[in-house]
Amino acid sequence: MKVWLLDIIVGVSALIVFGILLFVLPMVMPAAYGYIGALLLFIAYLAVAGLTVIKNSIT
Incomplete structure (x- = not known):
């Protein structure tokens, strides 16, 4: 996937x-x-998802 x-x-x-x-x-x-709590969970979701996208794009 792109x-x-x-x-x-x-x-x-x-x-x-x-x-x-x-x-x-x-x-x-x-x-x-x-x-x-909603704001903190939103930030955590974006951080984890962003790191996952970066990890998948490097490998």
Whole structure:
């Protein structure tokens, strides 16, 4: 698979995951912690996905 296509898929899926987290986490925990948790999980998702794409493009 081409790297640019995989990068676009990761970006779109990250936005979808972030939207779901913003909707669900504040209902499960207090609102402030839910929003911060959603942001931190979004950053972690992008970091792991980005490292995976880089690793696959090098090898």
